[in-house]
Amino acid sequence: MENRTPPQYDVVIVGGGPAGLSAALMLGRSRRRVLVVDEGRPRNRFAGHMHGVLGRDHTSPLELLAEGRRELGRYDGVELREGSVVGAAPTPTPTATATATATAETGTEPTGFRVELDDGATVTARRLLVTSGLRDELPAVPGLAELWGRGVFVCPYCDGWEVRDGRIAVLAGEQPNPHQAQLMRQLSDEVVFLTGGRPIDETTRSGLLARGIRIEERPLARVASDADGELVALELADGEAVPVDALFVAPGPAPLDGLLRSLGAEHTEHPMGGSFVVVDAMGRTNVPGLWAAGNVTDPRSSVPFAMAGGNFTGAAMNAALVEEEIAAALAARERMEAWTSS
Ligand SMILES: Cc1cc2nc3c(=O)[nH]c(=O)nc-3n(C[C@H](O)[C@H](O)[C@H](O)COP(=O)(O)OP(=O)(O)OC[C@H]3O[C@@H](n4cnc5c(N)ncnc54)[C@H](O)[C@@H]3O)c2cc1C
Numbered sequence: 001m002e003n004r005t006p007p008q009y010d011v012v013i014v015g016g017g018p019a020g021l022s023a024a025l026m027l028g029r030s031r032r033r034v035l036v037v038d039e040g041r042p043r044n045r046f047a048g049h050m051h052g053v054l055g056r057d058h059t060s061p062l063e064l065l066a067e068g069r070r071e072l073g074r075y076d077g078v079e080l081r082e083g084s085v086v087g088a089a090p091t092p093t094p095t096a097t098a099t100a101t102a103t104a105e106t107g108t109e110p111t112g113f114r115v116e117l118d119d120g121a122t123v124t125a126r127r128l129l130v131t132s133g134l135r136d137e138l139p140a141v142p143g144l145a146e147l148w149g150r151g152v153f154v155c156p157y158c159d160g161w162e163v164r165d166g167r168i169a170v171l172a173g174e175q176p177n178p179h180q181a182q183l184m185r186q187l188s189d190e191v192v193f194l195t196g197g198r199p200i201d202e203t204t205r206s207g208l209l210a211r212g213i214r215i216e217e218r219p220l221a222r223v224a225s226d227a228d229g230e231l232v233a234l235e236l237a238d239g240e241a242v243p244v245d246a247l248f249v250a251p252g253p254a255p256l257d258g259l260l261r262s263l264g265a266e267h268t269e270h271p272m273g274g275s276f277v278v279v280d281a282m283g284r285t286n287v288p289g290l291w292a293a294g295n296v297t298d299p300r301s302s303v304p305f306a307m308a309g310g311n312f313t314g315a316a317m318n319a320a321l322v323e324e325e326i327a328a329a330l331a332a333r334e335r336m337e338a339w340t341s342s
Contacts, residue, residue, distance in 0.1 A: 009125040011127045012085075012115045013129045015039075017038075017294060017306065018065070018310065019295070027078070027318055028075030028077050035079045037082075061303070085115055086118050088113050088128055090289070113289065136252075137253070137254050141171075141223055144223045151231030153249075156186075161187065163187070166188055166246055168191045169246070170191065170248045170249075171220060173249060180248045182213070184248060185212070192216050194216045195217050221236060253270070253273055253274040265286060273299065277296065283313030
Protein backbone atom coordinates (compact mmCIF):
# COMPACT_ATOMS: atom_id res chain seq x y z
CA MET A 1 0.00 0.00 0.00
CA GLU A 2 1.27 3.49 -0.80
CA ASN A 3 2.67 5.45 2.11
CA ARG A 4 0.90 8.82 2.28
CA THR A 5 2.30 9.99 5.62
CA PRO A 6 4.62 12.94 5.01
CA PRO A 7 8.14 12.50 6.36
CA GLN A 8 8.81 14.11 9.73
CA TYR A 9 11.84 16.02 8.51
CA ASP A 10 13.04 17.51 5.26
CA VAL A 11 16.59 16.41 6.12
CA VAL A 12 18.17 14.19 8.76
CA ILE A 13 21.86 14.98 9.28
CA VAL A 14 24.08 12.24 10.69
CA GLY A 15 26.89 13.93 12.63
CA GLY A 16 27.07 17.34 14.28
CA GLY A 17 30.68 18.33 13.62
CA PRO A 18 31.65 21.47 11.66
CA ALA A 19 30.24 20.01 8.41
CA GLY A 20 26.91 18.81 9.83
CA LEU A 21 26.19 21.94 11.88
CA SER A 22 27.06 24.22 8.94
CA ALA A 23 24.64 22.30 6.71
CA ALA A 24 21.96 22.55 9.41
CA LEU A 25 22.49 26.30 9.55
CA MET A 26 21.80 26.74 5.83
CA LEU A 27 18.81 24.43 5.90
CA GLY A 28 17.44 26.03 9.09
CA ARG A 29 17.74 29.47 7.52
CA SER A 30 15.62 28.13 4.65
CA ARG A 31 12.87 27.09 7.09
CA ARG A 32 13.57 23.40 6.55
CA ARG A 33 12.67 20.86 9.21
CA VAL A 34 16.03 19.37 10.14
CA LEU A 35 17.15 16.79 12.67
CA VAL A 36 20.86 16.62 13.52
CA VAL A 37 21.83 13.42 15.33
CA ASP A 38 25.30 13.57 16.84
CA GLU A 39 27.20 11.15 19.03
CA GLY A 40 29.66 13.92 19.99
CA ARG A 41 33.04 12.47 19.01
CA PRO A 42 34.50 14.99 16.52
CA ARG A 43 37.82 14.02 15.00
CA ASN A 44 39.77 16.82 16.71
CA ARG A 45 38.32 16.23 20.21
CA PHE A 46 41.82 15.21 21.37
CA ALA A 47 43.19 18.72 20.75
CA GLY A 48 42.89 21.48 23.36
CA HIS A 49 43.04 24.18 20.70
CA MET A 50 42.41 24.39 16.97
CA HIS A 51 44.31 26.60 14.59
CA GLY A 52 44.04 28.03 11.10
CA VAL A 53 40.35 28.76 11.67
CA LEU A 54 39.84 32.46 10.98
CA GLY A 55 38.10 34.23 13.84
CA ARG A 56 38.58 31.15 16.06
CA ASP A 57 42.33 30.63 15.95
CA HIS A 58 43.65 28.95 19.12
CA THR A 59 40.21 28.19 20.55
CA SER A 60 38.77 24.88 21.71
CA PRO A 61 37.24 22.80 18.91
CA LEU A 62 34.52 21.67 21.31
CA GLU A 63 33.68 25.29 22.15
CA LEU A 64 33.28 26.04 18.43
CA LEU A 65 30.70 23.26 18.15
CA ALA A 66 28.93 24.32 21.36
CA GLU A 67 28.67 27.84 19.94
CA GLY A 68 27.37 26.44 16.64
CA ARG A 69 24.68 24.49 18.50
CA ARG A 70 23.70 27.66 20.41
CA GLU A 71 23.40 29.58 17.13
CA LEU A 72 21.17 26.88 15.65
CA GLY A 73 18.77 27.48 18.56
CA ARG A 74 17.61 30.59 16.67
CA TYR A 75 16.06 28.43 13.95
CA ASP A 76 12.87 26.72 15.04
CA GLY A 77 13.00 24.09 12.30
CA VAL A 78 16.30 22.67 13.56
CA GLU A 79 16.33 19.97 16.22
CA LEU A 80 19.53 18.59 17.76
CA ARG A 81 19.63 15.15 19.32
CA GLU A 82 22.48 13.36 21.10
CA GLY A 83 22.85 9.78 19.95
CA SER A 84 23.89 7.59 17.06
CA VAL A 85 22.23 6.74 13.81
CA VAL A 86 22.52 2.97 13.58
CA GLY A 87 20.73 2.31 10.30
CA ALA A 88 18.78 3.79 7.43
CA ALA A 89 16.71 2.47 4.55
CA PRO A 90 14.99 4.08 1.60
CA THR A 91 11.23 4.47 2.02
CA PRO A 92 8.58 4.60 -0.67
CA THR A 93 8.02 8.10 -1.94
CA PRO A 94 5.74 9.74 0.60
CA THR A 95 2.91 11.04 -1.56
CA ALA A 96 1.36 10.30 -4.91
CA THR A 97 2.06 13.87 -5.95
CA ALA A 98 5.70 13.49 -5.23
CA THR A 99 5.79 10.23 -7.17
CA ALA A 100 4.14 11.80 -10.17
CA THR A 101 6.37 14.79 -10.09
CA ALA A 102 9.64 13.34 -9.06
CA THR A 103 12.08 15.76 -10.49
CA ALA A 104 15.29 15.30 -10.96
CA GLU A 105 18.16 15.61 -8.84
CA THR A 106 19.32 12.33 -10.30
CA GLY A 107 16.47 11.24 -12.50
CA THR A 108 15.09 8.89 -9.87
CA GLU A 109 14.54 11.29 -6.97
CA PRO A 110 12.82 11.60 -4.64
CA THR A 111 13.38 8.79 -2.23
CA GLY A 112 12.72 9.29 1.42
CA PHE A 113 14.56 7.56 4.25
CA ARG A 114 13.62 5.81 7.44
CA VAL A 115 16.41 6.42 9.95
CA GLU A 116 17.03 4.33 13.06
CA LEU A 117 18.60 5.77 16.20
CA ASP A 118 20.44 3.89 18.92
CA ASP A 119 17.67 4.59 21.46
CA GLY A 120 15.26 2.59 19.32
CA ALA A 121 13.55 5.65 17.81
CA THR A 122 12.81 5.74 14.08
CA VAL A 123 12.38 8.97 12.14
CA THR A 124 11.61 9.68 8.49
CA ALA A 125 13.08 12.29 6.18
CA ARG A 126 12.91 13.41 2.57
CA ARG A 127 16.69 13.47 2.34
CA LEU A 128 19.64 12.13 4.30
CA LEU A 129 22.97 13.95 4.78
CA VAL A 130 25.91 12.05 6.27
CA THR A 131 28.69 14.14 7.88
CA SER A 132 30.05 11.47 10.23
CA GLY A 133 33.76 12.26 9.79
CA LEU A 134 36.65 9.78 9.96
CA ARG A 135 38.78 7.85 12.42
CA ASP A 136 42.58 8.25 12.39
CA GLU A 137 44.34 4.89 12.44
CA LEU A 138 47.50 5.71 14.34
CA PRO A 139 50.87 3.95 13.94
CA ALA A 140 51.09 1.07 16.41
CA VAL A 141 53.95 2.46 18.48
CA PRO A 142 53.66 2.12 22.28
CA GLY A 143 52.97 5.46 23.96
CA LEU A 144 51.95 7.24 20.75
CA ALA A 145 48.14 7.07 20.98
CA GLU A 146 48.16 8.54 24.51
CA LEU A 147 49.76 11.72 23.14
CA TRP A 148 47.49 12.13 20.10
CA GLY A 149 46.60 15.81 19.69
CA ARG A 150 48.95 16.83 22.56
CA GLY A 151 52.50 16.29 21.32
CA VAL A 152 51.69 13.89 18.49
CA PHE A 153 50.03 15.64 15.54
CA VAL A 154 48.91 15.14 11.97
CA CYS A 155 48.88 18.58 10.36
CA PRO A 156 51.75 21.11 10.24
CA TYR A 157 49.29 23.93 9.48
CA CYS A 158 47.11 23.02 12.49
CA ASP A 159 49.84 22.49 15.09
CA GLY A 160 53.21 23.47 13.60
CA TRP A 161 53.40 27.12 14.72
CA GLU A 162 52.99 26.20 18.39
CA VAL A 163 56.16 24.08 18.27
CA ARG A 164 58.22 26.43 16.07
CA ASP A 165 61.94 26.39 16.83
CA GLY A 166 61.43 23.15 18.77
CA ARG A 167 62.88 19.70 18.23
CA ILE A 168 60.55 18.17 15.65
CA ALA A 169 60.30 14.56 14.50
CA VAL A 170 58.27 13.25 11.56
CA LEU A 171 57.53 9.52 11.39
CA ALA A 172 57.16 7.99 7.92
CA GLY A 173 53.70 6.56 7.28
CA GLU A 174 52.15 4.11 4.88
CA GLN A 175 51.45 7.03 2.55
CA PRO A 176 54.70 8.87 1.71
CA ASN A 177 54.93 11.93 4.01
CA PRO A 178 58.43 13.48 3.77
CA HIS A 179 56.61 16.69 2.79
CA GLN A 180 55.51 16.94 6.45
CA ALA A 181 59.21 17.14 7.39
CA GLN A 182 59.81 19.74 4.67
CA LEU A 183 56.85 21.82 5.90
CA MET A 184 58.12 21.61 9.48
CA ARG A 185 61.58 22.71 8.33
CA GLN A 186 59.89 26.01 7.55
CA LEU A 187 59.25 26.34 11.30
CA SER A 188 62.34 24.86 12.90
CA ASP A 189 66.03 24.19 12.21
CA GLU A 190 65.87 20.94 14.16
CA VAL A 191 63.84 18.42 12.18
CA VAL A 192 64.41 14.66 12.00
CA PHE A 193 62.64 12.32 9.59
CA LEU A 194 62.26 8.76 10.94
CA THR A 195 61.90 6.31 8.10
CA GLY A 196 60.48 3.64 10.42
CA GLY A 197 62.27 1.02 8.35
CA ARG A 198 60.52 2.11 5.14
CA PRO A 199 62.59 2.55 1.98
CA ILE A 200 63.36 6.12 0.97
CA ASP A 201 64.21 7.06 -2.60
CA GLU A 202 67.29 9.09 -3.51
CA THR A 203 65.40 12.22 -4.64
CA THR A 204 63.52 12.38 -1.34
CA ARG A 205 66.67 11.68 0.66
CA SER A 206 68.71 14.36 -1.04
CA GLY A 207 65.82 16.88 -0.74
CA LEU A 208 65.64 16.27 3.02
CA LEU A 209 69.40 16.42 3.54
CA ALA A 210 69.74 19.53 1.34
CA ARG A 211 67.52 21.49 3.75
CA GLY A 212 69.31 20.18 6.85
CA ILE A 213 66.67 17.60 7.83
CA ARG A 214 68.28 14.66 9.61
CA ILE A 215 67.25 11.15 8.51
CA GLU A 216 66.92 8.47 11.21
CA GLU A 217 66.64 4.90 9.92
CA ARG A 218 66.60 3.05 13.23
CA PRO A 219 63.08 1.82 14.06
CA LEU A 220 61.01 3.73 16.62
CA ALA A 221 60.30 1.52 19.66
CA ARG A 222 58.34 3.80 22.02
CA VAL A 223 57.10 7.33 22.49
CA ALA A 224 58.04 8.46 26.01
CA SER A 225 56.18 10.99 28.14
CA ASP A 226 56.87 12.47 31.57
CA ALA A 227 54.80 12.24 34.75
CA ASP A 228 52.54 15.08 33.49
CA GLY A 229 51.87 13.19 30.29
CA GLU A 230 54.00 15.54 28.15
CA LEU A 231 55.99 14.17 25.22
CA VAL A 232 59.70 14.05 26.06
CA ALA A 233 61.53 11.63 23.78
CA LEU A 234 61.42 8.97 21.11
CA GLU A 235 63.05 5.69 22.12
CA LEU A 236 64.73 3.93 19.22
CA ALA A 237 65.01 0.16 18.87
CA ASP A 238 68.63 0.14 20.10
CA GLY A 239 67.61 1.96 23.30
CA GLU A 240 68.81 5.45 22.41
CA ALA A 241 66.36 8.20 23.40
CA VAL A 242 66.00 11.18 21.07
CA PRO A 243 64.56 14.20 22.94
CA VAL A 244 61.73 15.86 20.96
CA ASP A 245 59.05 18.52 21.46
CA ALA A 246 56.63 17.24 18.83
CA LEU A 247 56.06 14.25 16.61
CA PHE A 248 54.14 14.44 13.34
CA VAL A 249 52.63 11.27 11.86
CA ALA A 250 50.47 10.31 8.87
CA PRO A 251 47.60 8.19 10.23
CA GLY A 252 45.58 5.92 7.97
CA PRO A 253 42.25 7.67 7.31
CA ALA A 254 39.25 5.40 8.02
CA PRO A 255 36.01 7.17 6.99
CA LEU A 256 33.02 6.49 9.25
CA ASP A 257 30.90 5.67 6.23
CA GLY A 258 29.18 2.39 7.15
CA LEU A 259 25.76 4.01 6.72
CA LEU A 260 26.63 5.41 3.29
CA ARG A 261 27.97 2.06 2.12
CA SER A 262 24.99 0.15 3.50
CA LEU A 263 22.77 2.34 1.30
CA GLY A 264 24.87 1.58 -1.78
CA ALA A 265 27.06 4.68 -2.07
CA GLU A 266 29.98 4.20 -4.46
CA HIS A 267 33.49 4.73 -3.16
CA THR A 268 36.98 4.98 -4.58
CA GLU A 269 40.61 4.94 -3.41
CA HIS A 270 41.90 8.33 -2.30
CA PRO A 271 45.49 9.37 -3.20
CA MET A 272 46.10 10.15 0.49
CA GLY A 273 45.01 6.65 1.50
CA GLY A 274 41.71 5.04 2.39
CA SER A 275 38.64 4.45 0.28
CA PHE A 276 36.14 7.33 0.27
CA VAL A 277 32.56 7.70 -0.88
CA VAL A 278 32.29 9.59 -4.14
CA VAL A 279 30.26 12.82 -4.12
CA ASP A 280 29.74 15.39 -6.84
CA ALA A 281 30.59 19.09 -6.47
CA MET A 282 27.33 19.59 -4.53
CA GLY A 283 27.83 16.69 -2.11
CA ARG A 284 25.41 14.30 -3.80
CA THR A 285 26.24 10.56 -3.81
CA ASN A 286 25.14 8.14 -6.53
CA VAL A 287 22.21 7.05 -4.29
CA PRO A 288 19.06 9.14 -4.86
CA GLY A 289 18.40 11.45 -1.91
CA LEU A 290 21.66 10.58 -0.12
CA TRP A 291 24.25 13.34 0.38
CA ALA A 292 27.57 13.56 2.24
CA ALA A 293 30.05 16.29 3.26
CA GLY A 294 33.17 16.91 5.37
CA ASN A 295 35.83 14.43 6.39
CA VAL A 296 33.68 11.40 5.58
CA THR A 297 34.19 12.28 1.91
CA ASP A 298 37.75 13.62 1.98
CA PRO A 299 40.66 13.00 4.37
CA ARG A 300 42.15 16.45 3.68
CA SER A 301 39.29 18.32 5.27
CA SER A 302 40.21 20.95 7.88
CA VAL A 303 37.62 22.69 10.07
CA PRO A 304 37.13 25.59 7.58
CA PHE A 305 37.01 23.11 4.69
CA ALA A 306 34.41 20.95 6.50
CA MET A 307 32.36 24.05 7.33
CA ALA A 308 32.48 25.20 3.71
CA GLY A 309 31.46 21.73 2.48
CA GLY A 310 28.54 21.55 4.91
CA ASN A 311 27.48 25.10 4.11
CA PHE A 312 27.50 24.45 0.37
CA THR A 313 25.83 21.04 0.59
CA GLY A 314 23.12 22.37 2.91
CA ALA A 315 22.31 25.09 0.38
CA ALA A 316 22.41 22.62 -2.53
CA MET A 317 20.03 20.26 -0.71
CA ASN A 318 17.60 23.10 -0.12
CA ALA A 319 17.78 24.03 -3.82
CA ALA A 320 17.11 20.40 -4.79
CA LEU A 321 14.08 20.29 -2.47
CA VAL A 322 12.82 23.53 -4.02
CA GLU A 323 13.10 21.93 -7.49
CA GLU A 324 11.00 19.03 -6.27
CA GLU A 325 8.43 21.42 -4.82
CA ILE A 326 8.18 23.36 -8.10
CA ALA A 327 7.44 20.12 -9.94
CA ALA A 328 4.89 19.08 -7.31
CA ALA A 329 3.14 22.47 -7.54
CA LEU A 330 3.01 22.27 -11.34
CA ALA A 331 1.61 18.76 -11.22
CA ALA A 332 -1.03 19.79 -8.67
CA ARG A 333 -2.03 22.71 -10.88
CA GLU A 334 -2.29 20.46 -13.94
CA ARG A 335 -4.49 18.03 -12.03
CA MET A 336 -6.71 20.87 -10.85
CA GLU A 337 -7.02 22.21 -14.41
CA ALA A 338 -7.84 18.73 -15.73
CA TRP A 339 -10.45 18.25 -13.00
CA THR A 340 -12.15 21.64 -13.55
CA SER A 341 -12.26 21.12 -17.33
CA SER A 342 -13.72 17.60 -17.09
C1 LIG B 1 44.35 15.83 16.56
C2 LIG B 1 43.70 16.66 15.49
C3 LIG B 1 43.82 18.04 15.49
C4 LIG B 1 43.22 18.79 14.49
N1 LIG B 1 43.41 20.14 14.52
C5 LIG B 1 42.84 20.91 13.57
C6 LIG B 1 43.05 22.33 13.58
O1 LIG B 1 43.76 22.86 14.44
N2 LIG B 1 42.48 23.05 12.58
C7 LIG B 1 41.71 22.46 11.61
O2 LIG B 1 41.20 23.18 10.74
N3 LIG B 1 41.50 21.12 11.57
C8 LIG B 1 42.04 20.33 12.53
N4 LIG B 1 41.84 18.98 12.50
C9 LIG B 1 40.96 18.39 11.47
C10 LIG B 1 39.47 18.48 11.92
O3 LIG B 1 39.31 17.70 13.09
C11 LIG B 1 38.54 17.95 10.84
O4 LIG B 1 38.83 18.57 9.60
C12 LIG B 1 37.06 18.24 11.15
O5 LIG B 1 36.75 17.75 12.45
C13 LIG B 1 36.14 17.57 10.12
O6 LIG B 1 34.80 17.93 10.41
P1 LIG B 1 33.59 16.92 10.08
O7 LIG B 1 32.35 17.68 10.46
O8 LIG B 1 33.70 16.40 8.71
O9 LIG B 1 33.79 15.66 11.05
P2 LIG B 1 33.90 15.57 12.72
O10 LIG B 1 34.33 16.88 13.21
O11 LIG B 1 34.71 14.39 12.95
O12 LIG B 1 32.39 15.38 13.11
C14 LIG B 1 31.68 14.19 12.85
C15 LIG B 1 30.61 13.99 13.93
O13 LIG B 1 29.72 12.93 13.55
C16 LIG B 1 29.51 12.09 14.66
N5 LIG B 1 29.08 10.76 14.19
C17 LIG B 1 29.81 9.81 13.54
N6 LIG B 1 29.03 8.74 13.25
C18 LIG B 1 27.80 9.03 13.73
C19 LIG B 1 26.56 8.31 13.75
N7 LIG B 1 26.43 7.10 13.20
N8 LIG B 1 25.50 8.87 14.36
C20 LIG B 1 25.59 10.12 14.93
N9 LIG B 1 26.74 10.84 14.92
C21 LIG B 1 27.82 10.30 14.33
C22 LIG B 1 30.86 12.08 15.39
O14 LIG B 1 30.73 11.61 16.70
C23 LIG B 1 31.21 13.56 15.27
O15 LIG B 1 30.66 14.31 16.33
C24 LIG B 1 42.46 18.18 13.48
C25 LIG B 1 42.33 16.78 13.46
C26 LIG B 1 42.96 16.03 14.44
C27 LIG B 1 42.85 14.54 14.40
